[in-house]
Amino acid sequence: MTRFPSRAQGVADRMAGFVAHLRMNGLKLGPGETAEALAALGAVEATDPGAARLALRALLVPDAEGWRKFDDLFGAYWFNAGKQRAATSSAHVRVQSARPTLWRPHLDGEDGAEAAGETTPGDGDGAAEGVDGRLIATRTENLRKRDLRELMDEDSLRAAERAARDLARAIRDQRSxxxxxxxxxxxxxxxxxxxxxxxxxxxxxxxxxxxxxDRPMRIVALCDVSGSMTVYARVFLAFVKGLIDVDTKADAYLFHTRLIRITAALRDHDSLRAAGRLSLMAEGFGGGTDIGGALNAFADTYAAQALNGRTVVIVLSDGYCTGAPKALAGALARIKRKARRVVWLNPLLGWRDYAPVAAGMSAAMPYLDAHLPANTIEALAALEPQFAKL
Amino acid sequence: MSHLALRERLARVGYVADESLAMALHLALALGRPLLLEGPAGVGKTEIAKALAEVQETRLIRLQCYEGLDTSHAIYEWNYQRQLLAIRAEGASEEALFSDKYLLKRPLLEAISQDVAPVLLIDEIDRADEEFEAYLLEILSEFQISIPELGTVKAKARPVVVLTANGTRDLSDALRRRCLYSYVDYPDRETELAILRKRAPGLEPQLAAQIVGVVQGLRREDLEKKPGIAEMLDWAAALAGLGINDLADDRGAVQATLVCLLKTAADRDAAPVEVMDRIIGKVA
Structure with missing residues (x-):
C-alpha cells in the first residue's frame, strides 16, 4: 500500500491530496468534493480498494474523458503505480497553486522534471520528482506525433481561428x-x-x-494537402480547425489523392490527440493531387448529407491536378447543384500576374461563385467583405 | 446493502449490471444524489432506471426531454378547460379554481409529490434546452417547486434521480458536478452473454455464444451505428423465430435478418456477405 509520509494527517488529509491530484490532472473539482468523497467511502466497504475505487470514480468523475483516465490516476496516487516519475521518498501531495497548462512541459518537449522542480523550491529532500504524482506516460507518443503539430503552432492557430470566426460570421449572419x-x-x-x-x-x-x-449558412471546407500545397498546408489546416471550432455544424475534409473526413478529429477537445489523429489521416500528405477524383468521391458519398441549400463549399487548393480537368469540372458541377455557393480559395491567386491557366483551374472556373486569393492568414482575414456578399 | 447486493437484486429483476455501474447506483441511493449516465445508444441506460424502480419496489416516473421542452410539459399546468367549465357551471371562486383538483401534474411535480420516493428518469437531458437544464439544477438541489397560485411544494420523499445523456450537446459543468457519473459502455462478451441468457433463456447455448460473438465482431467494424444490446436481443429473437440453430447453416437467412442489427444503408453496405462470413467463421 501507499507509504504515508509522516506529515500526512490521516484519511481526510490523504483524500484532500487525492482530490488535488485529480484537479492537477484536469478534472474540475471543488473543495466540497473532498467531504463528499469521504461520505461516499462511508457508504461502501472502504477497506476494499476495488470498491473504494469504483465509489470515488462514480463520485468524482464528471465526464467520459475523466472516466477513462481515472483508474490510472487512482493507481498513481494510492498505489504509487502507473508510470510515475520515480518517487523515492514521498508520495505526499501538496495542494499547488493553479498551474493550468499541466501538460505543457511534455508538449513542448522540455524536461518535465524541470517544470516539476520549479514548483517546489527549497524542498531539498529530493521529493520534487513526481511529488504531484502526475502521469507522464503519454510523453513518448507525443514526441512521435510532432510533425503535424508543428504545422499548427499556437499563434498561427489563434490567428487563423480568428480569421475563420470572422468569415464564418460574415456568411452565417443571414436572417430569414x-x-x-x-x-x-x-x-x-x-x-x-x-x-x-x-x-x-x-x-x-x-x-x-x-x-x-437565424438561418445560419453551413460551411463545408475541402482542404488540399498535396505536395504543391505543403507550404500553405499549415495555414489552411489551422484555418479549417478554426472554422470547425467556431461553427458546430461545419464540416471539413482533407484530400490529396484520396478524400478523408476530418471533422471528428478536429473537433476533439484534446488538441494533441486531434493532431495525432490528423497525422494518421494525412498519410500521403505531400503526395500528388487528384482534385477531380477527390471531389467526385465527395459528391458520391458525403455530399448527400453535407450539402443543402444553405451550404457554402470552400475548396482550398492551388488547382494543380494530375487528374483529368473534365473530371474536376464534372465534380464541381455536381457539388454546385446541391450547394448554395462554391468558393475556391487559391494561394497562387495572391501572386502578381497569376492567371488561372492550369487546365484544371480553367475547367473549374465556370462553376465557382468566387475565386479568391488566400496564401496567408492575413489574406484569409481580408476575405471577410467578399464573403459577406455571398 | 452493499453494491454487490444491489447488483444481485438487479440481476434478479433481469438487469445485468457491471460492478462500477452497481456502485454508482448504490451511491446514488446512499448519498441521495442524482446519477448521470452517459454512453452510446442502445447499451441499456434507460433500462437501468426501470430495473432500479423494480428493485426499490417503487414507481418509475419518466421525463423524456426534447428540444423546446418547457415548464408546462415538465412541471405542471392548470387544467384550463375544467376551470372554465367550473366557472360556467357553478361559478367557482378563485381559491377553488386554483386547487389541486385543477392542477395537471407533469413528471417533475409528480415525482416530488409522491409519498414513497419514486425513481425519476430524466431521459436524454442533452436534448433539452440549456434553460431547462438550469431550471432542473434548482429542482435537483432543493427538491421543491413553487407554484405561484398554490405556494411551494416540497418533496415528501426525495426521488432517486437518474439522468441519461447521449452527447447531443455538452452538458454544463454545474450539472455534471451535482451528479454522480457513470459511463456505460458496450458490454464485454461474458456480460453480454449473461444478458442474452437472462432475456432469452430458451436459446441454445451454442447459438447464444455465436450471436454474441457476431455482434461483438460487428462492433469492431467501422459502422455508423453500432448495434446495441436491444438490437442484439431483437436479432436473437428473430433467429429463434426462424428456427435457426447454427449461424453457419443458413447464411441466406442470417444475412436477411441483419436488418435487426444494421440500421442505415451505409452500414448494410459495410457488412456484405464476405465480411459476415469472416465474422461468423470466427465464432462458428
Missing part, C-alpha cells in the same frame, strides 16, 4: 424574412394566442411571441 414562434421575440404571434385563448374562454391570457430565426 419569415417569422417563426420563439420564446422571446419582438412580435406577438396572434395566431397562437388566439388558438390558446380558446382554452380560456376567449381571453388572451398567454401571450406567444415570434421572431425572425
Amino acid at each position: 424574412r419569415r417569422r417563426k414562434r420563439a420564446l422571446r421575440g419582438p412580435a406577438l404571434d396572434l395566431r397562437r394566442i388566439q388558438r390558446a385563448s380558446l382554452a380560456r374562454g376567449g381571453e388572451p391570457i398567454d401571450l406567444f411571441r415570434k421572431a425572425r430565426p
